Amino acid sequence: MEEIVVTGMGCVTDLGNTADELWNNLLAGKSGIGLIDRFDTGAYPVKFAGQVREFTPPPESKRLSRSVQYAVYAATEALKMAGIEDPKTAVDVTRAGVVVGSGMGGMEIYYESSLNLGTKGPRSVSPFFVPQAIANMVAGEVAIRTGWMGPNWSPVSACATSNHSFITAADQIRLGRADIMIAGGTEEAVCPIGLAGFASMKALSTRNEEPEKASRPFDAGRNGFVLSEGAGILVLESLSHAKKRGAKIFAKLAGYGMSGDAYHMSAPREDGEGVNLAISMALKDSGIDISKVGYVNTHGTSTPRGDVAECKAILKAFSNKIDNVKINSSKSMTGHMLGAASGMEAIVVIKSLIDQKLHQTLNLENQDPEIPFDCCKGSTVEHKFEYALSNSFGFGGHNSVLVFGKA
Secondary structure, three states: OOOEEEEEEEEEEOOEOOHHHHHHHHHOOOOOOEEOOOOOOOOOOOOEEEOOOOOOOOOOOOOOOHHHHHHHHHHHHHHHHOOOOOHHHHOOHHHEEEEEEEOOOOHHHHHHHHHHHHHHOHHHOOOOHHHHHOOOHHHHHHHHHHOOOOOEEOOOOHHHHHHHHHHHHHHHHHOOOOOEEEEEEEEOOOOHHHHHHHHHOOOEOOOOOOHHHOOOOOEOOOOOEOEEOEEEEEEEEEHHHHHHOOOOOOEEEEEEEEEEOOOOOOOOOOOOHHHHHHHHHHHHHHOOOHHHEEEEEOOOOOOHHHHHHHHHHHHHHOOOOOOOOEEEOOHHHHOEOHHHHHHHHHHHHHHHHHHOEEOOEOOOOOEOOOOOOEOOEOOOEEOOOOEEEEEEEEOOOEEEEEEEEEO
């Protein structure tokens, strides 16, 4: 099968809207989390999030939901990095596809349209409501803008969405159905209904007095995740196609695995068997021994049960041999971007491979004794490694693991 390589990266985050800006802010230990100013949070028990603040929507996108705007912007950035200025002429568009998903879709559009329906009646609902709200429009609009006519799909698997998008896109290349794919995820969850829903679940941290310290993966004082938003996009292509067009290769997607917990709608399996299975599948797919993996970018959401369950699974997968294995959580600084999270984290892993550096896990002051890993506490870490895992899990028990390797 064709080897899959990464030739472009693009993002929209609370820490910047380019891969370099995101990476530099993570290395500097900067938090993107703060009080929400997009809407009034007076009645909410949680008043902060990882809100995208400095963002200029793409041209002619006023009728698109924010999640689609984020995806279009990030895809454009990824194509630029890939050296594709005009996607309609640079490649064979019949063999170029788009797999970009969203865990929640146009949440704000649903919320606003429902308010209009309830207060003003059915005639107040915009004729653009459906195309704005449906989750698959993220892949549809990116394809419309690029003219890419190959495989086109929008996975929806909650917080595992981006990883599943990468897996689906890579499979299309491996199967010979495409040469190059735009893949990733996007989310616009920082809106009234999104904040209210997760707050009602008691899933969010309530550290309103110190928002930048609220996301604290692996710390004994963690009390929930921080809602965030944005997009993370990669350009994936076959090695032969990348070489043919003279593209710069940033990393290889060496393998991947998926599994289901078959356990609970939101809680993780405490024995970590689902995660362990996904890691095992990813390693088998990559053909490498786990001893070659030196870094795991964890799902690491900062929830009391989730962090421990994930670390138990990683420990089991490594047969307790973790002397050269370091882990961290990008969510400690960005918050949880839901369906876009693993898109952003894939970029972080690739930048880590390139620079041979790992960003710190912010706010790790008193490490949970049930987590026996080097979690990159306190500062950026210099670390030599050849392969890394990128973990992502979603409500419903969806587990996904990617193996990235140095180019």
